[in-house]
Amino acid sequence: MAHPDRPAPADTRDVRLLSVGTALPGAPVDNLALARRFGQSPQWAEWVDLFVGTRTRHLALDLDQGTHTHTLADLATSAGLRALAAAGLAAGDLDALVLGTATPDLLMPGTVNIVADRLGLDQVPTFQLQSGCTGAFQAIALGRQLLRAGEHRTVLVIGGDVCSRAFDLAADVSALPPEQLVNAMLFGDGAGAVVLSADPVPGAPLVREVFTRLVGLGQAPGQTLAWFGPNDRPDGTPAVSEDYKAIEARVPALSAEIYHELLHRLDWKPDELGYLLPPQLSGRMTTRISEVLDNPSAAEISVVTTTGNNGNGLPFLQLEQLLPRLAHGERALAIAVESSKWIKAGFALEGA
Template identity: 25%
Template sequence: MVTIAGTGAYLPGIPLTNDDMAGLCGTLPPEVLEGLQVQRRHWAIDPTSGRHLVSNGEMAEAAALQALERAGIEPGDVELLVMSTSSPEYHLPAQVTFVQARLGLTRCAVVEVRSGCAGAVQALDIAWRMLESGRYANAVVIGSEIISPLLFPYLRSGDPEAVRLRDRISFYNFGDGAGAVVLTSGDGPDRLHGSVNACIGGDRQPGMHIIGGGTHAPIAEQLAARQMVRLNLDVVQSEKFGPTVFVEALDALLRASDLTIDEITGCVLPEGNAPYFTAELESAGMSAEQWKTVQSKIMENLSDVGATGSAAVPIALDDAWQHGRIRPGDKVLLLGIETSRWIYAGMALTWTAEKSPR
C-alpha cells in the first residue's frame, strides 16, 4: 500500500497585490482581472531590481522539509526524489539533484519531469508506481516554479505603461512557489483508484511557450534578440481549448477510477474556478448541472498564489489539507491541466494523512 503521509508548501517573499502589479506594469481592464481571479502572488525576485531573493532549489528544499516534518520522516531517510519544474536553474545537472544536495543526501534515487501544471501529478504518479513495486519505502514529490525572472525584463524601461496589455496578463496571472508531497509504502489496501496522462495538442500550437536558452536556434542569434528568453501566452486559445482539456481529463479520470463525481469529496484543480476557464465549459461538453456538482467539490487557492505551474497542484493540495477540507477516508481527485501543449494528468486516491499541525 502506498499512502500520502504529509504535504508542504513554500511561497517566497511578501504577497504582491494587484495594486502592486499596477505600479509595476500598468493596469488591466476590470473584466480581465475578474477573469483571471488572481488577487495576490509571490515572487522569488525583488520586483524593483530583479535581484533573486531565493532560488528554485531553495524553494523546493523548503517545501520538502516541511512535508517531511509533517510526515515524521528525517531528510536523511529519503529514498526517492521525484521533481517537476519548467524553470530549472541549469540545463544540467537536473534540478532535482540540487535539491538532493540541499537535503544532505549523498545517495538516493532521482527522477525529474520537465513540465508545467501537469508535471507534479505526473511526478506523483511515477513515484507512486515506484513505491508500489517495492523498490523504495518512501518518496518526496516536488513541484517548484520560478517564473518571475522571465517577466522582469519587460519592466526595464521603468515605465509601467510601456508594458503591452497582452504581456501584463502574465504579470497578473503568474506567481512563484513550491509544493511537496511525501509518500510512504506499507501493508494494506490500495489507495490509488486510477490515473490518467495525455497530451491532446499534438496537432495544435502551444498555448504557452517559453522561448530562448535552448537549442532551437544558434546561440549567437538568441543573444542578438531583444530578449533572449521570453514567455508567450496565447490567452485566446487558453480560454477556448483549456476547458476541453479539463472536460476530457475529468471524464477519463473518473472512468479509469470507476468512480462517479458524487463519490468524490474534493477535486484539487488549481484554476478550476477562474471565470476565464469556466466560461467555455458548456461548449466543451459539460452541462450546467454537471458543472454545478463539480464546482462544489473544487479545491484551489489561485486567488492567493496565482498560477504557479508545476507547484500549483501540490500547493493547492497542501492548502486544502491544512484547512481541514481533506480528511482521512476522503476520495480526492488531483488534476493538472497544462496549456503549454494541452497536457493533462490526473490521479484519484483515498486520502490517508491525519489532520496536519498548522
C-alpha cells in the same frame, strides 16, 4: 497505444500520501503593486482583477530593486523539509527524489540534485521532469510507479516554478501584445512537496489513480518558454508567450475529459466525490472550468486567486488545504491541463 477508455489494471500495492509541505516567497503582491512597478494606473490593477481574477501572487524577486530573492532550489528545499517534518521522517528515510518543474535554476546541474545535496541525500535515484502545469502530476505518477515496482518504500515528490525569472521589469506593458502582457498578470512563484509511501500508514490517504497524456499531436503550442544561449537569441523574440484565447477555448473542455476519464477508470460516480481540485491557470479560468464540470456535491479546492499561477507548485498548495479535510472514505479528484503542447493529467485520492 494507450486506451483512455479502458480502466487501469488493478494493483495490490497501495501507495499512500503521507504529508504535504509548501513554500511561497515573500509577502503577497497585489495588483496595485504590479501596476506601480509597471508604471500603470489603479484602473489597470482593477482591469487585471477583472480580466484574470487573480488578486495577489508571491514573487521570488524584489519589485522595487528588481533583484531575485529566491531560487527554485531554495523553495523546493523548504517545501521538501516541511513535507518530511509533517510525515515525521528525515531525509535519510527516503529511497528516491523526484522534481517536476518548467523553470529549473540551471540546465546543469539539475535542480533536483541541488535540492538533494541540501537535504543531505546521496546514493539514491533522483529524477527531474521538465514540464509546465502537469509536471507535478508527472512527478507524482513517477513516484507512485517507483513505489509500485517494489524496489522503494518512500519517495519525496517536489514540484515548483520561479516564473518571475521571465519577467522583464523594464518592459513598457502598455506596448506589449496580449500574448506577452498576460504573463505579468497570471504568474507567481512557489513550490510544494509530498511524501509518498508504500507502507500501510494508518490514516494516510490512498493515491487511487494518476495519469498524464500528451494530446497535442499536430497542434500549435498554447504557451512557449524559450531558452537562449549567448549567441542565438533572435531579435525581438519574447522569452514567454501565451495564446490565452486558445487556452480559454481548450482548457475547460480538456478538463471535463480528464474529470470523466478519472471517474470511469475508478468506477466512481460524480455524487460520490467530496472534493475537486480544478486547474489553476487563473481565478477567472477556474470559475469557467468549475461551471463546465458542474458538480455541486464536490467542494472546490482553489488557491490561485491569492497565490497566482505558480505552475508546478499549485497542486501541492491545493493538497495542503485538502488533506486536513479529507475524512475516511471521502474521495477527491485533481485535474491539470498543460497548454505548452497540450497535456492532460489527473490524480485521485481516497481518505483512509
